[in-house]
Amino acid sequence: MSLILPKRTLSRRRLLQVSGLSGVGFLLGGCGTNLFSDNLRQISEPLNQSLEALLLTQKPIPEFPVSAIEADKLLVNTFDFTPQIDPAQFRLIIDGEVNNAMQLSMADIQKLPLTSMVIRHVCVEGWAAIVQWGGVRLRDLVALVQPKSSVRYVYFKSADGYYESWDLASAIHPQTLIAYQKNGQPLSVDNGAPMRLASPIKLGYKQSKWVTQITFVSNLLPTKKGYWEDQGYEWFAGL
Ligand SMILES: Nc1nc2c(c(=O)[nH]1)N[C@H]1C(S)=C(S)[C@@H](COP(=O)(O)O)O[C@H]1N2
């Protein structure tokens, strides 16, 4: 057996332990198998080597105290319409070049470790707001689905037709969340319920609301990088 490095993030096995997501039927991806039969070998394996290396390089950026939250400053910015999603029926699809494609209900998501952060949201249109977001680290979802070593980008599809793509490193940054809370309250529909992206390392337009599908890919479609990007906005959009 090869050398196994100590893990700096939640391993797939550990995640399943802490979240209690060990039941048969949790995983609806792939061909309907569950984690504890066919995939048993993969559970104890570390993420692929390039991903592991990437995780080690990532440091959180400083956050704000809860007292700094600017509750009135986050403007609703929606390009077209506001989709209404029934949270009870909702399933987040996670697929693409992964070992374990999944469909997660809100209940599944809420069993995963909750991370809360107070960060600045910056819209390219010239406004900003300090906001608290609560949700699941995208890297924890990554640990569950196990992207293949070919993966370099992540697509996020939204219920209003919005779409975004991120580089994998930014997606697995420790403060990139799939959020379902804002300022300590359940996320409102206007702000992207049931689930949206939130991260202090990217401009507002990268932070997709009403995310329905997360797809791991090795290449981007040149004419489909993101709703605003395809109209000339910068793709990386780092802060
Ligand atoms: N699905 C979807 N996500 C979206 C948008 C959108 O129109 N549709 N607008 C983006 C922009 S430009 C910004 S600034 C933020 C605004 O988030 P908020 O409306 O919760 O303040 O959402 C981003 N995510």
Ligand SMILES: [Mo]
């Ligand atoms: Mo924005």
